[in-house]
Amino acid sequence: MVNSVSGTGSVAAATTSLASSSASATDGSDYMTFLRMLTTQVQNQDPLNPMASTDFAVQLATFSGVEQQIQTNNLLSQILSGTTGSTLAQYADWIGREVLTYSPAVYDGDPITVQTAGYSAATSANLVVRDSSGTEIMRQTIPVEATEFEWSGFDEAGTQLPQGVYQLQTEYFENDAVVATGVAAVFSEVTGVEASDLGSVILLKGDTSALVDDVLKLRSAR
Structure with missing residues (x-):
């Protein structure tokens, strides 16, 4: 499970809460086990050969150390929970x-803003559009320099493509030889935020996603 921020702006610390509860249960069990062992030892010691005061002091110190460790673990869990929630909330x-990310483009009938990196040594360049299975659907000529433009979602014949997820790639040519390829960056609407082992993840329209660290630009929705 992952922590998430949904469209309502709420923060759910599901993973952290479960981990904290599990850790608390385990630490509490160890704490009570140690207490029962110490109590049993005191009750059943030999009256003619009682426990030395130094040994008893050592065990009491150990008991105190266990209690402090449990409190420390609980405090760390609370700090982790608060930090995760704060990170998502921002x-x-x-x-x-x-x-703007390098995630696949989700076409819903409206034009998609595309940004390409460019390649100065190229003499020509194409935008190659592939469907979710990787099949090439169309290609169109684009500038060789870095540029931002609107992809309409229509093929070379002027037919509108079906709504869905598409891969937008770039090919740069020097004469007829391909000298560079890449992935075009596209703008996508943010629908939520999640916490993962890799960091905060932005959920995008069309069930795609990207790490926050991979976001190139942020803008208001059109």
Whole structure:
């Protein structure tokens, strides 16, 4: 499970809460086990050969150390929970806005803003559009320099492509030889934020996603 911020802006610390509960249960069990062992030892010691005061002091010190460790673990769990929630909350206002990433383009009938890196040594360049299975659907000529433009979602014949997820790639040529290829960046609407082992993840329209660290630009929705 992952922590998430949904479109309502709420923060759910599911993973951290479960981990904290599990850790607390384990630590509490160890604490009570140690207490029962110490109590049993005192009750059953030989009256003619009682426990030395130094040994008893050592065990009491150990008991105190266990208690302090449990309290420390609980405090660390609370800090972790608060930190995770705070990290997600700072991206809550991204929901409903658009981010530029190298994620696949989700075409819903409206033009998509595309940004290419460019290649100065090229003499020509194409934008290659592939469907979700990787099949080439169309290609169109684009500038060789870095540029931002609107991809309409229509093929070379002027037919509108079906709504869905598409891969937008770039090919740069020097005469007829391909000298560079890449992935075009596209703007996508943010629908939520999640916490993962890799960091905060931006959820995008069309069930795609990207790490916050991979976001190139942020803008208001059109």
